[in-house]
Amino acid sequence: QVQLVESGGGLVQVGGSLRLSCAASGVIVSGNVMSWYRQAPGKERELVASITSGGNTNYVDSVKGRFTISRGNAKNTVYLQMNNLKPADTGVYYCKHATGLRDYWGQGTQVTVSS
Numbered sequence: 001q002v003q004l005v006e007s008g009g010g011l012v013q014v015g016g017s018l019r020l021s022c023a024a025s026g027v028i029v030s031g032n033v034m035s036w037y038r039q040a041p042g043k044e045r046e047l048v049a050s051i052t053s054g055g056n057t058n059y060v061d062s063v064k065g066r067f068t069i070s071r072g073n074a075k076n077t078v079y080l081q082m083n084n085l086k087p088a089d090t091g092v093y094y095c096k097h098a099t100g101l102r103d104y105w106g107q108g109t110q111v112t113v114s115s
Contacts, residue, residue, distance in 0.1 A: 002026040009109030020080040022095030040091040
């Protein structure tokens with residue numbers, strides 16, 4: 001099993017930056033996809049960014065040019081650098097580890113952008 005723990009969330013002003021981290025433990029398989037999702041109150045969960053084991057990345061249009069997803073050197077961590085934050089970025093951010101066999105989710109970390 002894989003356990004994921006997110007950190008780095010908090011309260012920031014419009015235009016500020018945050019760096020989210022996701023630490024994975026357990027059996028980490030090769031060829032996995034790591035993703036960041038977010039969910040605002042009353043809205044459905046949204047895929048924000050993903051990265052494959054080969055380093056290919058994908059972003060939702062609303063964050064392109066502002067957010068960057070990356071893997072750590074040990075491949076057991078994933079980061080989301082968020083710049084020029086907007087109120088629409090507010091929500092709970094979740095890390096997901098997809099093995100092809102099943103998906104593993106973290107508990108989430110709150111990001112609040114105040115205007």
